[in-house]
Amino acid sequence: xxxxxxxxxxxxxxxxxxxxxxxxxxxxxxxxxxxxxxxxxxxxxxxxxxxxxxxxxxxxxxxxxxxxxxxxxxxxxxxxxxxxxxxxxxxxxxxxxxxxxxxxxxxxxxxxxxxxxxxxxxxxxxxxxxxxxxxxxxxxxxxxxxxxxxxxxxxxxxxxxxxxxxxxxxxxxxxxxxxxxxxxxxxxxxxxxxxxxxxxxxxxxxxxxxxxxxxxxxxxxxxxxxxxxxxxxxxxxxxxxxxxxxxxxxxxxxxxxxxxxxxxxxxxxxxxxxxxxxxxxxxxxxxxxxxxxxxxxxxx
Amino acid sequence: xxxxxxxxxxxxxxxxxxxxxxxxxxxxxxxxxxxxxxxxxxxxxxxxxxxxxxxxxxxxxxxxxxxxxxxxxxxxxxxxxxxxxxxxxxxxxxxxxxxxxxxxxxxxxxxxxxxxxxxxxxxxxxxxxxxxxxxxxxxxxxxxxxxxxxxxxxxxxxxxxxxxxxxxxxxxxxxxxxxxxxxxxxxxxxxxxxxxxxxxxxxxxxxxxxxxxxxxxxxxxxxxxxxxxxxxxxxxxxxxxxxxxxxxxxxxxxxxxxxxxxxxxxxxxxxxxxxxxxxxxxxxxxxxxxxxxxxxxxxxxxxxxxxxxxxxxxxxxxxxxxxxxxxxxxxxxxxx
Numbered sequence: 001x002x003x004x005x006x007x008x009x010x011x012x013x014x015x016x017x018x019x020x021x022x023x024x025x026x027x028x029x030x031x032x033x034x035x036x037x038x039x040x041x042x043x044x045x046x047x048x049x050x051x052x053x054x055x056x057x058x059x060x061x062x063x064x065x066x067x068x069x070x071x072x073x074x075x076x077x078x079x080x081x082x083x084x085x086x087x088x089x090x091x092x093x094x095x096x097x098x099x100x101x102x103x104x105x106x107x108x109x110x111x112x113x114x115x116x117x118x119x120x121x122x123x124x125x126x127x128x129x130x131x132x133x134x135x136x137x138x139x140x141x142x143x144x145x146x147x148x149x150x151x152x153x154x155x156x157x158x159x160x161x162x163x164x165x166x167x168x169x170x171x172x173x174x175x176x177x178x179x180x181x182x183x184x185x186x187x188x189x190x191x192x193x194x195x196x197x198x199x200x201x202x203x204x205x206x207x208x209x210x211x212x213x214x215x216x217x218x219x220x221x222x223x224x225x226x227x228x229x230x231x232x233x234x235x236x237x238x239x240x241x242x243x244x245x246x247x248x249x250x251x252x253x254x255x256x257x258x259x260x261x262x263x264x265x266x267x268x269x270x271x272x273x274x275x276x277x278x279x280x281x282x283x284x285x286x287x288x289x290x291x292x293x294x295x296x297x298x299x300x
Numbered sequence: 301x302x303x304x305x306x307x308x309x310x311x312x313x314x315x316x317x318x319x320x321x322x323x324x325x326x327x328x329x330x331x332x333x334x335x336x337x338x339x340x341x342x343x344x345x346x347x348x349x350x351x352x353x354x355x356x357x358x359x360x361x362x363x364x365x366x367x368x369x370x371x372x373x374x375x376x377x378x379x380x381x382x383x384x385x386x387x388x389x390x391x392x393x394x395x396x397x398x399x400x401x402x403x404x405x406x407x408x409x410x411x412x413x414x415x416x417x418x419x420x421x422x423x424x425x426x427x428x429x430x431x432x433x434x435x436x437x438x439x440x441x442x443x444x445x446x447x448x449x450x451x452x453x454x455x456x457x458x459x460x461x462x463x464x465x466x467x468x469x470x471x472x473x474x475x476x477x478x479x480x481x482x483x484x485x486x487x488x489x490x491x492x493x494x495x496x497x498x499x500x501x502x503x504x505x506x507x508x509x510x511x512x513x514x515x516x517x518x519x520x521x522x523x524x525x526x527x528x529x530x531x532x533x534x535x536x537x538x539x540x541x542x543x544x545x546x547x548x549x550x551x552x553x554x555x556x557x558x559x560x561x562x563x564x565x566x567x568x569x570x571x572x573x574x575x576x577x578x579x580x581x582x583x584x585x586x587x588x589x590x591x592x593x594x595x596x597x598x599x600x601x602x603x604x605x606x607x608x609x610x611x612x613x614x615x616x617x618x619x620x621x622x623x624x625x626x627x628x629x630x631x632x633x634x635x636x
Contacts, residue, residue, distance in 0.1 A: 011538050015433045019443050022427070025506065026446050029461045032472065036464065047470030093354060100351040106344060107336045112351050115358050122617060124365020125609025126589065127596045131371075131378075132364055148361050151354055181346035210454030213571065217597070229456045236460055236575060264464065271460045278452050286445060289452075290514060 030275075037061070037272045041265035060269035070231060071223055072273070079209060079227040082145040086208040091201050093150050095193065098159035099185045116153045126217075133218055140225060144218045145208070155200045162196035163189060199288045209277065228274045235267055372607040378600075392607035402608075405591045408497075408584060412573070413565045415501040421561055423505055424512035425554060429542055431513065432520050444517070447510025455507075459575035462503050466490055490576065496584040500572055515557070516550050523549035555630060563623035566616045588612050 031051055036044055040055035048054070064070055100106055101113055123129075129148070138144040166189065174184050190197075212229035219225025341348065372392055374385045396402050427447070434440045450458065466473050468486045477483040489495045527545050536544065570589035577585030586594070588608065596605015 011433070012435075015430050018430055019434065019439075022510075023443060023446050026450060026510070028472065029465055029506075030449075033461055033464060045469055049470055050472070093357075096350040097354045100347045103347060106347050106351075107340045108348070108351065112355055115355055119358055119362040121620065122366060122613055123362065124368050125606065125613055126592050127602050127605040127609055128365035128368025128371065129361075130597060131368060131602065132361070136360075147357075150357060150361075181344065182350065185346075185350065206452055210452075210456075212454065212456050229454050232460060233456045233575065236456065236463065239463070264467065264469075267460060268464065271457055275453055275457050279449075282449060282452060283445075286448075 030279075033268045033271055033275075036265050037268035039265055041263040044263065044265045060265045061273075064266055064269055064273070070270075071226060072228075072231065072270075074223060075226045075228045075231045076273075078142075078225070079229070082142070082227065083205050083208040086146045086149070087201050087205045089146055090150055090152070090155070090204045091197055094152065094155045094159055094200060095190060095197065096185070097151060098156045098163060099189055101156065102160045102163040103181075116151070116156065120153050130217060139218050140222050142225070145211075145214060148214075149207075152204075155203070159193065159196050159200060162193055166192055195288075198285075202285055202288050206278065228270075232270055232274050235270060239264075239267060369606060369610050371603050372610045374603055376603040376606070378602070388603075392603050393611070395604060396607050396611065401586075401591065401595075404583060405586050405588055408573075409566060409568055409587045412497055412500055412587065413568045415497055416504060416568065417561055417565070419501055420504055420508065420512070421558065423509045425516055425550075427509055428513040428516035428520060428550075429546055431517065432546060433538060433542065444510070444513075448514065449510070450507045451511035453507075455571040455575055458503055458507050459572070462499070462576060463490060466499070490578065491580045493581045493584045496577070496581045499576065500585075503572060503576070516553060519550040519553040520546055556627060559623040559627040559630075560620075563620035564616065565619060566612050 032049070035049050035051055035053050037060055038056055038058070039049050039053035039060075040057045041060060043049075043055040065072055097112075097116075101109060103109065106112075124132075133139055133144055133148070138147065170188055170192075171184050174188050179187070210229060212227070212233050215225055215227055215230040216233070370382075373387060373389060375388050375391075376385060431440060431444060434443065465471050466489045468474060468488050473489065474483065474486055478486070489499060523546060527549075528541055531541050531545055566588060568587055570587050570593075573585045573587050574590055574593075577590075589612075592605045592608045595601055596608065
């Protein structure tokens, strides 16, 4: 009996150690990035910054906002704009489509769902899409962030299965009162779908906030198209061109005038600015992220 | 931009497709065959208004690019009418298969896919199993919440963080590796081709393992608790319970996800390779999509690029269908 108890304790300790390790490995990079972003950029190159800044400064943040080569305000505005507008249109569209597909009496239901099921499994690929955007004159237009990704069929399925679970009697009584299908959708079904809408909206918003490749493909070098992720990507490219080692060596000689954007601390400050919105909302909304995920999993 | 989330969608989609099929089956008896009549269409005009614009959207943004595959059989010249394009048959594909870069790209794609399959697939399972062994619900929740945080930050941010962690001046990875005696001096790991696949795999695990575990955690929650009671009576310790009850309990989920990830083996994604790669490691970092980007778009060889993309899509589709059949044969039900 005693032996078993001891074994259990060992097992618990092993699990605990692994979990602590996982938490450290996940969190350390974030903490380190925060520390670096508040550390004096000339001091950072000496190394040895881990959890806490050594020479505390707000200079990095001041610098990136005043750097004329870095249109941070514009990029931030665009990031927010595409997140808000893109999420709005995607959610509305997905809900409308999902509602029509949830109506078993809809005569075109089979046809419409076939059209969309196919889109889940085959796509034209990068070049045909690129040429399509070009032909539609969407290159360099803000709508290229919103239109191509308007409907994600996975989202539609999630919303539709939620709508399926609503009591049908509500819709029936509204119909008896003379409400048309659009009124039923907007006044009755939509308000009941708030939980699933929250989930889909969050997924879409995170996707919009995080995307940069469409900017690279469709709006390169355009101030009106840039966003935070893309600015950070450009900085990454420029710092990789000059290897860290040579930079350090030159800094020790004192002969290097550090290019503000290529210094690690400034890079980290921008990384923080791009990450912070996600980190801020994350604790409050993370349960909605999971809802949709498990909705699919448990039913499947 | 849905093509760029292909992997995620196909696997999440797969789970939900079962859903569709199930609801369809249960409703077969209930719904009579509908005849499409003009009267019905007028009656349901609001439903038409709410769905047909999206059908048009799908034709424009999903089916027109599919029609674009014809470019792979042409010598496509921009700003030329379709009827005036020169048809060249399979020339682009012959060029593709004769190109050494293509085989190098295939090696990289498959190499990184297999690493993702071996480590990226097993680690979430192990994580879910171990997490299940934490007794305190509060700690379990905290660990879980932290573990899927990186899933929500973009690859650009992850790339920025990874380059910092791997930097030669004060990056934690070099310091730890040197303390452990694995490295003897400061090495700029990102410039060494040998390490590139490992770095990609490790960053992928860091970003996605916690998120990938959610589905297993949900599956574990569905296991009958009486099985554990019975095992305890039989004298099984916690480790044995984990091996003989929890693991078999989530086996169906594991099989379905495994089959799906085999099906999407060509869709390794390219963001991480594009952001973390540099000219020094290009022979190990270029994957199929980057090949399309470099040769197709940046060099304006649209037909050649389309041929690459088409090759990838067709092979992927065949793999998904085969994978689906295998899942069916294994008795786990059709996944799609």
